[in-house]
Amino acid sequence: MDAAISGNLIDLCVVAMLLLSMLAMTTTRIAQLLNAFAVQSLFLTFLALVVADSTGHTELFILGGITFAVKVIGIPWAMRRISVRLHAGREVDSTMGIPGSLLICTILIIVAYLVTEPLMATLETITRNCLAMSMSVILIGLFMMVTRRKAMAEAVGLLMMENGLFLGVISISYGMPLVVEIGIFFDVLMVSAIIGIFALRISKAFDSIDTSVLRRLKE
Amino acid sequence: MIDLVLSVIQAIMMIALAPLFAGILNKAKARMQHRAGSSIFQPYRDVAKLMRKSENISESSSWLFRFIPYVCFGSMLLLSLMTPFFSAYVAAPYGDLISMVYIFTLYRFMMVLGGLEGGSVFGGMGGSREMMMSVLIEPSLLLSLMALAGLTGGSTMIGDIPRELIGMGAIVLTPALVLAASSFFITLLAENSRVPFDNPATHLELTMVHEGMLIEYSGRGLGLMDLSSMMRLMIFSSMFCTMFFPWGIALTASPSAVLIGLASILIKVLLVTLAIALIESYLAKYRLFRLPNLLTASFALSLLAMISLYIL
Numbered sequence: 001m002d003a004a005i006s007g008n009l010i011d012l013c014v015v016a017m018l019l020l021s022m023l024a025m026t027t028t029r030i031a032q033l034l035n036a037f038a039v040q041s042l043f044l045t046f047l048a049l050v051v052a053d054s055t056g057h058t059e060l061f062i063l064g065g066i067t068f069a070v071k072v073i074g075i076p077w078a079m080r081r082i083s084v085r086l087h088a089g090r091e092v093d094s095t096m097g098i099p100g101s102l103l104i105c106t107i108l109i110i111v112a113y114l115v116t117e118p119l120m121a122t123l124e125t126i127t128r129n130c131l132a133m134s135m136s137v138i139l140i141g142l143f144m145m146v147t148r149r150k151a152m153a154e155a156v157g158l159l160m161m162e163n164g165l166f167l168g169v170i171s172i173s174y175g176m177p178l179v180v181e182i183g184i185f186f187d188v189l190m191v192s193a194i195i196g197i198f199a200l201r202i203s204k205a206f207d208s209i210d211t212s213v214l215r216r217l218k219e
Numbered sequence: 220m221i222d223l224v225l226s227v228i229q230a231i232m233m234i235a236l237a238p239l240f241a242g243i244l245n246k247a248k249a250r251m252q253h254r255a256g257s258s259i260f261q262p263y264r265d266v267a268k269l270m271r272k273s274e275n276i277s278e279s280s281s282w283l284f285r286f287i288p289y290v291c292f293g294s295m296l297l298l299s300l301m302t303p304f305f306s307a308y309v310a311a312p313y314g315d316l317i318s319m320v321y322i323f324t325l326y327r328f329m330m331v332l333g334g335l336e337g338g339s340v341f342g343g344m345g346g347s348r349e350m351m352m353s354v355l356i357e358p359s360l361l362l363s364l365m366a367l368a369g370l371t372g373g374s375t376m377i378g379d380i381p382r383e384l385i386g387m388g389a390i391v392l393t394p395a396l397v398l399a400a401s402s403f404f405i406t407l408l409a410e411n412s413r414v415p416f417d418n419p420a421t422h423l424e425l426t427m428v429h430e431g432m433l434i435e436y437s438g439r440g441l442g443l444m445d446l447s448s449m450m451r452l453m454i455f456s457s458m459f460c461t462m463f464f465p466w467g468i469a470l471t472a473s474p475s476a477v478l479i480g481l482a483s484i485l486i487k488v489l490l491v492t493l494a495i496a497l498i499e500s501y502l503a504k505y506r507l508f509r510l511p512n513l514l515t516a517s518f519a520l521s522l523l524a525m526i527s528l529y530i531l
Contacts, residue, residue, distance in 0.1 A: 004389070005389060008389070008392050008393060011394050012392070012394055015398065015523070019520075022516075026512065026516060041478060099515035102516060103515065103519075106518065106522050110526065113530050164511075
């Protein structure tokens with residue numbers, strides 16, 4: 001593939017991931033939130049494949065395949081089942097209005113750019129531009145965990161942060177050793193399983209998965 | 220000389236075709252909703268009939284009320300000379316993107332004044348809603364056009380942008396272009412008071428925005444206002460087609476280039492029209508207080524387009 005075109009494809013994938021993070025900030029439905037996460041992971045898969053193709057790092061093909069299986073299909077499917085079992089309602093409310101949180105997201109992107117700019121100048125990978133975007137995806141995921149009130153939405157925020165981390169790793173060094181990556185995927189799977197169990201327990205104990213209820217005393 | 224002739228011809232074509240595309244939009248919408256719909260030439264007949272009718276003017280209005288339709292129509296005439304249609308030559312070479320945005324703002328301001336002048340409650344409500352939206356539309360419109368100018372090397376001259384974009388080849392498909400185009404499309408819907416922002420089919424409803432401001436107009440004034448709002452849609456869609464996706468536009472004055480340019484722009488504008496019809500059939504009008512969400516999203520998109528010019 002032509003270097004300029006693969007560079008363009010990488011840029012488009014990264015921006016799509018960032019946009020989906022922002023879309024996840026604006027949604028008020030749990031199903032849309034999970035779709036946004038699945039599509040974001042799909043773009044991450046595609047990005048890994050393009051990078052693998054244009055740099056010859058073949059283990060990224062494997063990682064792309066695992067990302068597709070785990071994050072595009074596995075986790076969203078499992079979370080959807082949990083949310084059906086919880087009967088927790090379709091809404092995921094936020095402590096902040098949508099326009100305000102979008103503006104904070106753009107500020108976070110600018111901060112991420114300012115922080116990573118000196119580092120990006122020293123890198124020599126073709127994906128070095130992605131570092132600022134990966135930092136922004138991480139920060140937006142964190143912001144989502146802070147502002148959202150339902151346990152499920154916080155879990156999606158955590159998973160999006162993990163997507164951002166994977167993106168950052170690709171952009172700095174074309175991925176970590178395969179063993180480490182597989183370990184991380186296992187971690188993610190465990191995290192989503194634990195969150196699922198936690199959410200079930202929380203809803204059983206408090207009749208809601210609203211985490212702000214947890215602060216109240218209960219006998 | 221030939222470029223001046225071409226640009227005048229394309230301005231006249233845009234004016235002449237604006238009601239046709241409005242008619243196609245209505246027809247496409249009707250077919251998608253399983254209605255027969257009126258003929259695609261109906262807007263021509265409506266405007267012609269309104270032009271012949273006498274005006275009935277509110278007693279509480281002043282001279283400004285009669286004056287406003289001409290200002291609105293005049294500003295759209297000026298913009299049609301400034302917008303490229305099938306060729307990249309434009310008759311008003313001193314106008315650039317920034318002046319274009321503010322001529323649109325002038326149009327909107329005059330329309331709001333007209334709504335207030337009539338002295339009816341609907342006019343005032345429509346005007347206040349329009350101004351609320353205007354505050355949010357203007358920055359995102361400006362930023363998306365600025366991002367486009369930044370992408371092509373800093374020139375805000377309208378005639379240069381299609382030329383530069385085509386000259387860049389496949390590299391031009393950067394995130395900045397895609398983001399700016401999607402932000403511009405949202406502002407296109409907002410600025411032309413289409414569904415989710417306003418319902419163009421309604422003429423007597425508490426929620427109307429654009430039609431509320433026109434409610435006191437009749438006869439020739441209403442005809443001119445209708446014609447200029449159709450022209451505004453036409454100008455916006457040809458801006459979208461020639462500046463963000465300029466491929467096919469005639470860069471030289473040779474007959475073959477002009478023919479290709481004409482065919483490609485007609486197909487592109489038709490596609491945009493059908494897309495608007497699809498959106499209008501698929502979505503319901505949003506509540507007024509949900510509009511800032513969508514407009515902030517458009518602002519965030521254009522800001523992101525601007526930032527991505529520096530990051531990527």
